[in-house]
Amino acid sequence: MPRFSVIVPVHKVQGFLRECLDSALSQSFADIEVIAVDDASPDHSGRIIDEYAARDSRLVPLHHTDNLGVGRSRNDGAERATGDYLLFLDGDDTIAPGSLEALDTRLKQDGDPDILYFDHVRTYWWDTTEKSLFGELLASAGTDVFAITDRPEFLKLFAMTSNRVYRRDFYQDNGFLFDDGIYEDALVSYKTMLTATRISCTDRVCLQYRQRRSGASTRSPGREHFVIFEQYSKLFAFLGGKEHLDALRPQIFERAASHILFCLNNPDRIPLPLRREFLNRAVKWYRAHAPAGFVPTAELRPLAHGGYLRMRLAERYQAAQRNAAKRRRKVRQAWSGRAKSAFYRFQLRRPVDPNLAVYAAYWDRGMLCNPAAIYRKARELAPHIRGVWVVRKSDADRVPAGVEYVIPGTKRYWKAMARAKYLVNNVNFANTVIKRPGTIHVQTHHGTPLKKMGIDQQRYPASTNGMSFRKLLDRVDRWDFSISANPHSSEVWERVYPSSFRQLESGYPRNDVYFTAGAAGVDAARAALGITPRQTAILYAPTMRDYQKGYVPRIDLARVCRELGPDFVLLTRVHYFHAGDDTIQELHDQGLIIDVSRHPSVEELCLAADALVTDYSSIMFDYANLDRPIVIHADDWPVYRASRGVYFDLLSGTPGETPGPVSTSDAQLIDIFRGGSWRGTRSSELRAAFRTRFCTYDDGRAAERVVRRVFLGEPGLIPVTPLADRTPAPSPAEITGRSLVPAPGEPTDREAVSR
Incomplete structure (x- = not known):
């Protein structure tokens, strides 16, 4: 029989549930059971519960087939409990480290009272904590064990569920039950307090009570x-x-x-x-x-x-x-100008155009990424929707012929922003854009998060550059839909962007091409880059470093190219913040690399490549859809992790975290390719686990799901094709039937040409 039964009702808390369960299961006092009750949660909470139960026998999973409410969930957990004491913990709250050990000590000291009250702190999305108002009152009890009739001042304690433990026999013998609906905790709180004959208190802070910005029933x-x-x-x-x-x-x-x-x-x-x-x-x-x-x-x-x-x-x-x-x-x-302000206000008074959609990507850099894939699919499935792109003047010449666009700050821009029913972006529109009733904002994002995002960045100031998180959340409040490519992203988006948007688990539209391009698309992408059929193309795509200014090479590209030889070709794509770097340009001019930093389509580059080398860029999650080798080159992982923050250990070698071989030096990277481990059995195993975790919804129909749900208003989503049944575009080697590395004695491309 465990000492504590921690009962966790779970409904729509996927972004917080792991932290909650970890806080209980990692306690120094291990004699516990955690009863997690999935109240037919429509998100990934039930899957998370089962995942934890599979690796820790102390977690007891219960699943409701229908949503019965938090009261019934707590009742079912209490009925199943076998511990000496019950602790009700909401799925978005946490137990402070060392709390259960301290509570056990105090309970023994007090002779196992009916109820032991403890203190709590409130935690807020802006990364601050606030002491409760009850610390002094709890401390005033000292070591007394009393009934409420003896100390009526304790009626002032916060009438919540999670700031006390109940002796299970006391709780069950008196038939306490939570009602349906909200405020059920206040009723049980007072009834138990008024019934108990032996109450004790400690001013130790044991509960970290999350004050959510949105999503809590009491804030609806x-x-x-x-x-x-x-x-x-x-x-x-x-x-x-x-x-x-x-x-x-x-x-x-x-x-x-x-x-x-x-x-x-x-x-x-x-x-x-x-x-x-x-x-x-x-x-x-x-x-x-x-x-x-x-x-x-x-x-x-x-x-x-x-x-x-x-x-x-x-x-x-x-x-x-x-x-x-x-x-x-x-x-x-x-507004900086009265005329512009007046024009926009005038347009805002005009009717919303139900057939107008405005698209933007990467701070108006052009027709790119997920918004571009949605735009193209909308032209096919919803031709009545007129799509207009927001494009900076400096990038206007890159807009394809026949695509309508507006320049930011112009009258045409403000008119479109004021009148459009649909606004689609992979970042946020400007603060000055007003969300009109009846309009629909779609946030597509532009990558699966490895690095900390949203309000999680508050602890990593090197990555924020003075960002106002309150303004960020004002922008987030305009979202109606947030697109997700996998459950990991869904959990993170919900937690780091606390608002009332709906998760659209459609997959990333930009990744559809990996399943629709076919051999012809692969050949065309390689031919456009001048890659011969016999060459092994490596796409090297590092990300930027928040802790550094400008482009700082992470590998010696010249050395790598020389030692790998002419049968390998290195496609180098530095982060777009650093495109045009003189060092990269010089290597390109020397013919050592192909600089693709300004290439308009990263998807075509992925199709052309036999393998990907990256560090912390989200391109790894997209490229994994092609089921081709991925190598992580991360020479500064400890510094990056400390300065930027990450959600999992990319270099751990654990299946589902590391997508392939890892190098931390030029020599290791060269050896991975020359020795063949980049495409070996271990590499394939790691990649398979990585794809299972992060390629969940990408099956070639993501854009269609978005268009049908958002523009056509169809309920539900097209079912996702199972991973095992998907057929990505063939690798270049599969198309040509060549070996990825020439066999001993086989002529290289240059030798073959010279003959």
């Missing part, structure tokens, strides 16, 4: 918050006939009424159109349950006297003042 405004009246009515029904608790009624009532008033004044719970109705219900509840002789505080007078009109007039005046100041500030910041 609507009529479901009216259930608070029912929950607190049940509490007072519970008090009926318990004369020994009569002296506590005024304090319990004050706590309940304050909670109701807090909800009334919180627009995240009670929106303005429902406030009058909610207040009327609150006044009726107040009058029905107020103890005889109860004197309301100034805070509770609106409930006692029903002063809705007076309250609303004061609130409206204050809100009008705040909104006016906000509008003035926003206009001053957003």
Whole structure:
């Protein structure tokens, strides 16, 4: 029998669940069981639970076939529990390190009380923590073990589920159960506190309570918050006939009424159109349950006297003042010219064009990446949608013939931005773009995340360049859809971009070509680059370093080319921030490499290459779809990981983390290719595991899924073809039937030409 049963109700918390489970399973006190209850979560939470259960027998997975609610999930977990004590932990919260060991020590010291309360901190998306208001109160208990009738001041404790442990026999013998709906934790909190005869407290912070920016049920405004009246009515029904608790009624009532008033004044719970109705219900509840002789505080007078009109007039005046100041500030910041501002405001008053889509990619660098693939598929499947690209003036000459585009800052640009129903981008549109009701913003992203992204970057200032995370999230709030290529991305996007967008697990549209190009596409890509059929082409595509300025070579390209010989050709594509570097250009001019840094299509380069060499670039995840060798050259991994932050150990050699052989020096890289390990059995095994994890949804139909869901409004998504049934474009060697490296005595390309 374990000492603790940690019960975790799980629903739509995929971005936080791993941290939650890790916090429990990695505790120094190991005598626990973790009961994770998947409440028919529509995301990847259920898969994560099973993954943890497969590697740690202490995790007990329970799966609901229907969504039954958090109350039922906690009840099912408590019924299954076998531990001495129950700890209810929400799937987006964590247990502080060392907490269970400290709690076990204190429980033994206090003779195993019915309830042991502990302290918590709130954690916020902007990477700060806030102490609770109850540390001093908890500390004041000292080593006392008491009933609430002896220490009624403890009724002030935060009525939540996760800031205490319950002795299981006490909890089950008294038949405590959570109700359906929200505020169920307050009802159980008070009922257990009022029933317990032996309570103890510690001011140790054991719970890290996540204050989510979005997604929490208590931060979703609507009529479901009216259930608070029912929950607190049940509490007072519970008090009926318990004369020994009569002296506590005024304090319990004050706590309940304050909670109701807090909800009334919180627009995240009670929106303005429902406030009058909610207040009327609150006044009726107040009058029905107020103890005889109860004197309301100034805070509770609106409930006692029903002063809705007076309250609303004061609130409206204050809100009008705040909104006016906000509008003035926003206009001053957003617009540098009155004429431009006036023109955009005029266009915003005109109807939204239901057949207009605006596309952009890489900060308006041209028709590229996922947006380009969506644009092309929309022209095929939704020809009634007129697509317009936002392109910088300096890149306008690269726009294909027949593609409509606008230059940022022009009248045509502001008109398109104001009128378009659909806005598609792989980064964010400018802060000045206003999200109109009825418009649909699609965030396609431009890579699977290895490095830290979004609000996770707050701990890595070298990567942010003074970024305002609040402004970032203002931009994120415009998203309606966020495209994902794999479950890993879905988990990360949900956590690092906390907002209300919907995950569109379609795969990356830009990767469709890897399944549609065929042999002809591979041959055409190689011919355009001047690669002969006998040559082995290596695409070298390193990423940028936030901790360095300018292009700093990570390998000696000249040496690598010389030692590999003429049967290998090195296609070098440095990050577009460094395109045009003199060193790369010089090597290109000498014929040692082919500089493809400015090539318009990275997808064509991947099709042309027999193998990829990269460091931390997301190109590895895309290239894996081709099932061709990948080599990681990472000479500065410790520095990169410390300065940028990463989500997994790329160099671990663990299947699913490392896609192929790893080098940290020029000599190792050369040996990988000359010795043949780049295409050996181990390389294939690592690549297979990597593809299974990160190529989940890429099957050649990603763009179609997006177009059908977003532009045509079709429900659901086309089923994904299983990985084993996909046929990527053949490798160049498969097409020609050649060996990737000439056999001993076989003439090289140059020798064959000379003969």
